[in-house]
Amino acid sequence: MSAKNNLLRRNERGMKIPHFDEIVLGDCTEILKDLPADCVDLVFTSPPYADQRQKTYGGVHPNDYVEWFLPKADQFFRVLKPTGTFILNIKEKVVDGERHTYVMELILEMRKRGWLWTEEFIWHKKNSYPGKWPNRFRDNWERLLQFNKQKQFRMFQEEVMVPVGDWSKTRLSNLSETDKTRDESRVGSGFGKNVSNWVGRNLVYPTNVLHLATESSNQNHSATFPRALPNWFIRLFTQRGDLVLDPFVGSGTTALAAIELGRHYTGIDISKQYVELARERISVAQIRLPHVAEHREKYKTIRKNGAIKGKR
Amino acid sequence: MSAKNNLLRRNERGMKIPHFDEIVLGDCTEILKDLPADCVDLVFTSPPYADQRQKTYGGVHPNDYVEWFLPKADQFFRVLKPTGTFILNIKEKVVDGERHTYVMELILEMRKRGWLWTEEFIWHKKNSYPGKWPNRFRDNWERLLQFNKQKQFRMFQEEVMVPVGDWSKTRLSNLSETDKTRDESRVGSGFGKNVSNWVGRNLVYPTNVLHLATESSNQNHSATFPRALPNWFIRLFTQRGDLVLDPFVGSGTTALAAIELGRHYTGIDISKQYVELARERISVAQIRLPHVAEHREKYKTIRKNGAIKGKR
DNA sequence: GTTCCGCATGAATCGATAG
DNA sequence: ACTATCGATTCATGCGGAA
Numbered sequence: 332m333s334a335k336n337n338l339l340r341r342n343e344r345g346m347k348i349p350h351f352d353e354i355v356l357g358d359c360t361e362i363l364k365d366l367p368a369d370c371v372d373l374v375f376t377s378p379p380y381a382d383q384r385q386k387t388y389g390g391v392h393p394n395d396y397v398e399w400f401l402p403k404a405d406q407f408f409r410v411l412k413p414t415g416t417f418i419l420n421i422k423e424k425v426v427d428g429e430r431h432t433y434v435m436e437l438i439l440e441m442r443k444r445g446w447l448w449t450e451e452f453i454w455h456k457k458n459s460y461p462g463k464w465p466n467r468f469r470d471n472w473e474r475l476l477q478f479n480k481q482k483q484f485r486m487f488q489e490e491v492m493v494p495v496g497d498w499s500k501t502r503l504s505n506l507s508e509t510d511k512t513r514d515e516s517r518v519g520s521g522f523g524k525n526v527s528n529w530v531g532r533n534l535v536y537p538t539n540v541l542h543l544a545t546e547s548s549n550q551n552h553s554a555t556f557p558r559a560l561p562n563w564f565i566r567l568f569t570q571r572g573d574l575v576l577d578p579f580v581g582s583g584t585t586a587l588a589a590i591e592l593g594r595h596y597t598g599i600d601i602s603k604q605y606v607e608l609a610r611e612r613i614s615v616a617q618i619r620l621p622h623v624a625e626h627r628e629k630y631k632t633i634r635k636n637g638a639i640k641g642k643r
Numbered sequence: 644m645s646a647k648n649n650l651l652r653r654n655e656r657g658m659k660i661p662h663f664d665e666i667v668l669g670d671c672t673e674i675l676k677d678l679p680a681d682c683v684d685l686v687f688t689s690p691p692y693a694d695q696r697q698k699t700y701g702g703v704h705p706n707d708y709v710e711w712f713l714p715k716a717d718q719f720f721r722v723l724k725p726t727g728t729f730i731l732n733i734k735e736k737v738v739d740g741e742r743h744t745y746v747m748e749l750i751l752e753m754r755k756r757g758w759l760w761t762e763e764f765i766w767h768k769k770n771s772y773p774g775k776w777p778n779r780f781r782d783n784w785e786r787l788l789q790f791n792k793q794k795q796f797r798m799f800q801e802e803v804m805v806p807v808g809d810w811s812k813t814r815l816s817n818l819s820e821t822d823k824t825r826d827e828s829r830v831g832s833g834f835g836k837n838v839s840n841w842v843g844r845n846l847v848y849p850t851n852v853l854h855l856a857t858e859s860s861n862q863n864h865s866a867t868f869p870r871a872l873p874n875w876f877i878r879l880f881t882q883r884g885d886l887v888l889d890p891f892v893g894s895g896t897t898a899l900a901a902i903e904l905g906r907h908y909t910g911i912d913i914s915k916q917y918v919e920l921a922r923e924r925i926s927v928a929q930i931r932l933p934h935v936a937e938h939r940e941k942y943k944t945i946r947k948n949g950a951i952k953g954k955r
Numbered sequence: 956g957t958t959c960c961g962c963a964t965g966a967a968t969c970g971a972t973a974g
Numbered sequence: 975a976c977t978a979t980c981g982a983t984t985c986a987t988g989c990g991g992a993a
Contacts, residue, residue, distance in 0.1 A: 428794040429759050435747040447741050453765055453784050455852055463848060466798050471850035472765050482740040486778050495985085535985065536775060538783035540767055692966055737968065772967045773984030781984080782967065856987055859965040868966085 340574075340595070342367045351574070354586065354598040354613065356606045359578035362599050363406040371410045371597075372485075372573035375561050375585050377420035381433055393426055396433040397440055403578060404441055410576065414485045416568045417446070417478040420454070420556060425467070434474065441478060449484075450477040450539060454560065457544040475541070475564075490566040492534040555581075561588035569594055583609025587616050652886075652907070654679045663886075666898065666910040666925065668918045671890030674911050675718040683722045683909075684797075684885035687873050687897050689732035690715075693745055705738055708745040709752055715890060716753055722888065726797045728880045729758070729790040732766070732868065737779070746786065753790060761796075762789040762851060766872065769856045787853070787876075802878040804846035867893075873900040881906055895921025899928055 341347050349365040378400070382390035391399045407417055423431045438448050452475035459471040546557045561584060565575055571593040577585035580598030582605060589596035590613065600606050653659050661677040690712070694702035703711045719729055735743045750760050764787035771783040853875065858867045873896060877887055883905040889897035892910030894917060901908035902925065912918050 429761060430763060432751060432754070432760070435750060438747060439744060442744070448744070449741060450779060451742060453767075455765070455767065459850060465800075466794075466796065467762060468800070468848060469850045471852040482778075484778065488777075488780070536780060538771060538781045540783040689966085694966095732966095734966075736966090740969090768966095768986095770965080770986035770988095772965055773986085774967055774969085775983045776967090776969055779968070785966080857965070859963090859987065 342370050348574075350597045350599075352595050352597070354580060354583060354600070354606050354609045356601070356603055357599060358601050359599040360402050360406055363403075363410055363578065366410045366597070368409050369412045370574060371407075371576045372412055372415045372569045372594075373565060374407045374411055374415070374417040374576045374578070375420075375564050376418075376577045376579045377556055377581070378579040380422060381424055381431065393424060393431040393433050397436045400437055401440055401444070404437075404446070405444060407576075407578065408445060408480065411480060413480050414483065415480065416449075416484055416486075416564075418452075418564045418568075419476040419478065420473060420560070421476065422470070422473040428466070434476075438476065445480070446478040447480070447482065448476065449479045451475070452477065452539045452541060454556075455540055455542045457542060459545070475560075485568060487567060487570065488536055491537055491563055493537050495533045495535050556584060558584050558588050561585040562592065565589055565592050565594055580609055581605050583612045586613055590616060654682050660886075662909045662911075664907050664909070666892060666895060666912070666918050666921045668913070668915055669911060670913050671911040672714050672718055675715075675722055675890065678722045678909070680721050681724045682886060683719075683888045684724055684727050684881045684906075685877060686719045686723055686727070686729040686888045686890070687732075687876050688730075688889045688891045689868055689893070690891040692734060693736055693743065705736060705743040705745050709748045712749055713752055713756070716749075716758070717756060719888075719890065720757060720792065723792060725792050726795065727792065728761075728796055728798075728876075730764075730876045730880075731788040731790065732785060732872070733788065734782070734785040740778070746788075750788065757792070758790045759792070759794065760788065761791045763787070764789065764851045764853060767852060767854045769854060770859065771857075787872075797880060799879060799882065800848055803849055803875055805849050807845050807847045867896060870896050870900050873897040874904065877901055877904050877906055892921055893917050895924045898925055902928060 340351055344367070346367060348367065348370055350362065355362050379391065381393035381396040411417060421434055421437075423434045425431070442448055454473045454475055456471050456473065459469050462469055541560070541563065543557050543559050546555050561575075561577075565588055569575060569592075572595065574595045574597065575585065575589040576597045576599075578599045580586055580600045583598060586596040586598045586609060598609055600609065652663055656679075658679060660679065660682055662674065667674050691703065693705035693708040723729060733746055733749075735746045737743070754760055766785045766787055768783055768785060771781045774781055853872070855869050855871050858869050873887075873889075877900055881887060881904075884907065886907045886909065887897065887901040888909045888911075890911045892898060892912045895910060898908040898910045898921060910921055912921065
């Protein structure tokens with residue numbers, strides 16, 4: 332079943348699923364009520380972090396964050412398939428010299444409401460925001476909390492395997508081919524799946540620590556996470572044709588990652604500006620998609636020749 | 644004031660401080676009652692993690708972990724100087740497919756009892772335990788929770804600056820880290836001093852993500868964290884002559900780090916075997932200290948020559 | 956004395972088996 | 975049903991032997 336056939340995707344009871352491959356304007360708590368239960372394969376989102384400045388857009392005071400978030404989490408729970416996964420990218424702010432506790436309280440409350448806190452991944456941000464403070468170093472990591480509805484969930488570990496010695500190339504420094512593959516895997520945007528075709532061997536499973544640089548090139552919006560982040564989790568927890576939901580879709584990075592991986596998406600944001608930006612980026616990306624596919628073929632040929640030449 | 648003069652160190656009221664530069668056998672909750680209040684500059688410890696096998700040595704069931712730990716945390720709070728810091732190395736176990744919540748609950752409870760949760764460092768364990776499971780990747784990180792008694796605490800950021808240069812930028816930082824650790828294992832001293840010897844390099848402040856491998860080759864005991872870990876925090880939060888406390892000292896790694904950095908130590912452990920092992924390792928280290936200093940000079944010469952050769 | 960390679964070794968986790 | 979034990983899985987690292 333191709334993605335095209337699924338544009339009129341219906342759920343188990345034959346009802347059309349609203350907001351399929353759309354970026355929707357509104358509060359996700361309300362919008363998600365249009366979705367039937369158990370229809371989403373992966374919820375991946377990076378909500379606006381708690382903010383002391385209550386007047387700022389999206390700003391929720393840390394003390395109100397859990398209360399603000401829980402009704403939304405309830406909706407995520409409802410629309411998520413039993414075998415699906417919820418990945419929450421979040422980090423606690425420093426408030427009055429302390430790390431705030433809203434993330435921990437959120438986890439505890441979500442567990443009371445039926446969520447399983449399966450795992451916590453660490454995103455090691457290799458290029459963090461510069462700065463210096465007398466009693467604190469730069470914050471170089473964020474949490475990626477994994478929640479599930481049940482102990483049995485779908486996970487496709489082979490899709491995210493990485494070349495050996497990815498982050499510590501103390502050995503095997505001789506192999507130029509390995510180096511090339513390693514560089515390509517670091518880009519991690521859509522091509523990661525091809526890595527298994529190229530090498531086939533020397534692949535190992537990753538760990539729960541992800542090393543990715545933030546994307547500094549995008550100037551249209553702040554707080555952008557790299558596309559490689561949703562890309563990685565989409566490959567890990569979904570298959571082609573599955574549905575990915577981002578209820579705080581922002582500039583659309585999650586939707587773009589879903590598109591380039593052949594997954595369906597539903598993106599929601601309460602900001603009209605962000606919705607327009609996300610739609611714009613998606614339309615541009617979809618126009619480019621054939622070009623990308625063509626380019627990928629070219630690149631594969633180049634790679635093969637390069638690999639043959641490179642043999643020593 | 645040298646360490647020798649401080650062997651009869653007395654507190655502000657002229658009372659001798661018990662257990663100064665000693666490894667003490669017993670339950671730290673009781674032992675610490677011998678210490679006066681506000682005398683410790685840094686508490687660094689890695690307690691036995693929650694263990695389901697309650698009958699095993701050191702095993703505390705995850706559900707009982709917070710209750711078990713809190714009385715000890717109260718003592719740490721009492722003996723710690725107002726400007727001091729408490730670093731807790733801990734990680735939650737997987738129980739029934741979920742990450743257990745005892746760490747979060749512990750943080751919340753400690754805050755209720757006066758602790759400030761200032762920061763959370765991530766220890767990226769580059770060599771984690773192997774294994775493969777259908778629903779989980781290998782666990783590659785642990786928490787290093789920083790607690791303080793007040794917002795103003797002592798921190799010497801310059802002491803842990805790391806060199807960044809053209810060579811260390813292109814070459815992976817992992818590799819240089821390995822070199823440093825290797826230096827340490829060969830020479831027997833902290834790599835911090837070696838770093839300061841690397842003149843002419845640009846020094847930058849580190850972040851809150853630490854990349855260190857566990858020490859797996861040590862056969863005398865299990866569960867060893869690398870000496871570089873306490874070493875780093877001791878340099879960051881104390882000065883020469885200060886007092887470092889490890890209430891779960893185990894094989895004595897924290898005490899060894901304190902000694903090599905010219906800090907005083909108090910180590911406590913409830914296991915007679917561990918106490919004996921720690922005392923043995925410390926006595927060996929102290930005997931070797933002069934020899935090490937001599938060897939270090941030799942090694943520096945070797946290094947220099949190697950560096951000249953190695954320049955590309 | 957240097958580099959290279961083989962090998963043992965982990966703060967683990969799951970699922971099956973046994974009591 | 976519930977708990978305790980055991981085997982299988984897997985890879986970065988340090989150490990020691992060899993060239």
